[in-house]
Amino acid sequence: MLVTGAGRGIGKAIVTKLAEEGWKIALHYNRDKEAVKELAAQLGSAALGIYQADLSDPSQTSQLWSMSNAERPLDALVNNAGIYQPIQLMEATDEVFENNLMETFAVNFESPLRLARLAARDFAKRGGGKILNVASRVGFKGESGACLYSASKAALINLTRSLAVELAPKNIKVFGIAPGWVETAMAREGMETRLDSILADIPLRRMASPQDCAEAGAFLLSQGAEYLSGVVIDINGASYFH
Secondary structure, three states: OEEOOOOOHHHHHHHHHHHHOOOOEEEEEOOOHHHHHHHHHHHHHHEEEEEEOOOOOHHHHHHHHHHHOOOOOOOEEEEOOOOOOOOOOOOOOHHHHHHHHHHHHHHHHHHHHHHHHHHHHHHHHOOOEEEEEEOOOHHHHOOOOOHHHHHHHHHHHHHHHHHHHHHHHHOEEEEEEEEOOEOOHHHHHHHHHHHHHHHHOOOOOOOEOHHHHHHHHHHHOOHHHHHHOOOEEEEOOOOOOO
C-alpha cells in the first residue's frame, strides 16, 4: 500500500492504524522528511520505505508510483495528501487566484487521479486492488472563502464514485472519506480563531480526531467493506447530511 501525505495528521493516523491491521505501507512525504523517518522507524517491518514527491508536479507524481511499486507490488493506494489555501474570490489578485487554482487542483484532484490511473493499471494485472480517497465535508457542503478547495474535493468525491463503477469489473474497489473539522495542523488556524462557533455547529460538540478518520478508512479497506465500493463516508459528528 502507498499512503500519500503520511507524515502527520490524518495520513499518519491512517498509516498507524493500517499497520496495526497488518498492512505493509510505503510512506510518501513532500516536506516532512524527519516526521516520516520517525514514523517509519516506529513501524519497523511494516514500513516498505519512504518516498519524496511534490504532488503538484505531474512527473513527480508518476515517479512516486513507479518508485514505491518497484520493489514490492502494491495492492492498495490511499490518496490522503492535500492542501488548503483560503481565498476570497473577488478580492484576490489575479496572481494569487491563478496560483491557488493551479496548486489546489494539482494536489487535491489531479495527483489522486494520476495515481489512481497508474495504480488501477497495475491492480488489474494482479486481479484487483483498493483505492481510498480522503475528501472533505466541504466537497458536499461548500464553504465561503474556500471555493477552490471545496471544488477540488467535490471533484475528488465524484472521481471516487465514477472510478468505483468503471473499475468494478477489474475487481478494483474505490472508496472515500469526507471529514469535517479535524484536529490537524491544516485546520489549526480556523480552530484558534473561531473554536466556539465551530463546536456549536457540531452536535457531538467535538471535532474529529485523526484517529476517527483512520478508523473509517481502515474499515473501508478491510474485507468487511468489499461490497461498499463507491461509498464516501461522512465523518462530521452529525453536523451535515446530504
